[in-house]
Amino acid sequence: MNFENIIVAIDNGIGQVTINRPSKLNALNKATIQELHDAFESLEGNDDVRVIIVTGEGEKAFVAGADISEFANFSVQEGAHLAAQGQELLFDFVESLRKPVIAAVNGFALGGGLELAMSCHFRIASDNAKMGLPEVSLGVIPGYGGTQRLPQLIGKGRAMEMIMTAGMISAEEALRAGLVNHVVPQAELLDFTKGIATKIMRNSPFAIGRAIKAINANFKDGVNGYETEIRNFGKCFGTEDFKEGTTAFLEKRKAVFTGK
Numbered sequence: 001m002n003f004e005n006i007i008v009a010i011d012n013g014i015g016q017v018t019i020n021r022p023s024k025l026n027a028l029n030k031a032t033i034q035e036l037h038d039a040f041e042s043l044e045g046n047d048d049v050r051v052i053i054v055t056g057e058g059e060k061a062f063v064a065g066a067d068i069s070e071f072a073n074f075s076v077q078e079g080a081h082l083a084a085q086g087q088e089l090l091f092d093f094v095e096s097l098r099k100p101v102i103a104a105v106n107g108f109a110l111g112g113g114l115e116l117a118m119s120c121h122f123r124i125a126s127d128n129a130k131m132g133l134p135e136v137s138l139g140v141i142p143g144y145g146g147t148q149r150l151p152q153l154i155g156k157g158r159a160m161e162m163i164m165t166a167g168m169i170s171a172e173e174a175l176r177a178g179l180v181n182h183v184v185p186q187a188e189l190l191d192f193t194k195g196i197a198t199k200i201m202r203n204s205p206f207a208i209g210r211a212i213k214a215i216n217a218n219f220k221d222g223v224n225g226y227e228t229e230i231r232n233f234g235k236c237f238g239t240e241d242f243k244e245g246t247t248a249f250l251e252k253r254k255a256v257f258t259g260k
Contacts (some may be wrong), residue, residue: 001038001039001042003035003038004031004035005019005020005021005029005031005032005035006018006019006020006032006035006036006039007020007057008039008042008043010043010046010048010049010061012198013048013049013050013051013197013201014049014050014051014052014053014194014197014198014201015043015046015049015051015052015053016052016053016054016055016128016190017036017039017040017043017053017054017055018054018055018056018057019032019036019054019055019056019057019062019063020057021057022056022057022058022060022061024064024067025060025061025064025065025108026056026057026058026061026062026063026064026111026113027063027064027065027066027067027113028063028065028066028067028112028113028116029066029067029070030067030070033086033089033090034089036054036090036116037089037090037093039092039100040052040090040093040097040101041093042240043099044097044098044099045218046217047259049099050099050101050197050200050201050205050206050259051099051102051197051200051201051208052097052100052101052102053100053102053103053104053190053193053194053197054094054101054102054104054116054120055103055105055106055189055190055193056106056113057105057171058106058107059106059128059186060107060108060111061106061107061108062103062104062105062106062107062108062109062113062116062117062129063110063113063114063116063117064107064108064109064110064111064113064142065101065110065111065112065113065134066111066112068138079140079143082143083143083144086112086143086144087143087144087145089174090116090119090144091115091116091119091144091145092119092145092170093114094119094120095119095120095121095216096212096213096216097207097212098208098210098212098213099205099208100121100197100200100211100212101119101120101121102120102121102122102123102193102197103116103117103120103122103123103124104124104126104188104190104193104232104236105117105123105124105125105126105127105129105131105171105180105191106126106186107126107129107130108129108130108131109125109130109131109132110130110131110132110133110134110168111130111132111134111135111142112144113145113253114131114132114133114146114150115133115142115144115145115146115149116144117131117148117248118145118149118150118153118179119144119145119149119255121212122163122180122181123174123180123181124180124181124182124183124184124189124192124196125171125174125175125178125180125182125183125184125189126171126183126184126185126186126187126189127171127172127183127184127185127186128171129170129171129174129183129201130168130169130170130171130178131168131169131171131174132162132166132167132168132169133146133162134164134166134167134168135163135166136163136164136166137166141163142163144152147159147163147164148255150162150163150179152219153177153178153179154177154178154179155177158177163249163254171183202254204236204239204241204242204245204255204257204258204259205243205257205258205259206236206239206241206242206257206259206260207236207239207241207242207245210232210233210235210236213228213232214228214229214232214233217229221258239260240258240260241257241258241259241260243257244256244257245257
């Protein structure tokens with residue numbers, strides 16, 4: 001697939017999506033959101049891809065926010081449509097992918113950039129990363145899931161403070177708050193992230209996809225996460241991966257999973 005705003009590469013089972021608008025600090029515009037959707041959809045359907053990493057081009061920014069010039073003159077209805085469409089196309093879409101998506105946060109992750117990172121299944125940050133949701137300084141609130149996912153990740157009080165002050169936190173502060181899992185030097189970020197991806201790829205793709213579904217269920221209104229876990233636990237028993245995993249364990253060898 002040909003893209004103008006992102007770069008997609010596949011290597012040894014890892015699909016890497018790089019947002020490539022460095023002159024705009026990789027800010028998200030409509031075209032980039034659509035391209036990201038198309039890329040994630042393609043990688044989800046590619047049997048050669050087991051884990052997806054998303055990062056930003058350059059050393060300054062993961063994604064420094066949304067492209068404000070696109071919506072500065074929007075009406076109430078246009079603003080609501082922008083948020084709804086973006087959530088459906090990208091942010092909720094990424095969160096619900098059955099393949100693990102890791103955000104390698106390589107600099108500023110602000111506004112829509114932090115919201116994109118939070119929609120990924122977990123986050124690893126470079127030591128120069130800065131994160132925040134500054135939308136209220138523009139007279140608006142986070143609209144791509146930020147008011148929902150940030151409290152889930154760091155707690156209500158901390159999320160309230162971050163959103164209301166429009167402030168940024170450092171990578172180390174994000175680590176202490178539980179917003180990111182690891183902080184590493186920028187030069188090591190992608191290799192470190194790929195190392196975790198490699199560990200993930202040793203395990204059953206089918207089971208990982210079902211685990212993602214069960215974990216996400218706990219954060220959805222009206223959904224019983226325990227029932228979702230039980231149902232998906234049961235589904236694993238009908239797979240080749242389950243037979244291979246249990247047989248390999250009993251035979252004291254490494255399992256070779258196919259995702260079926």
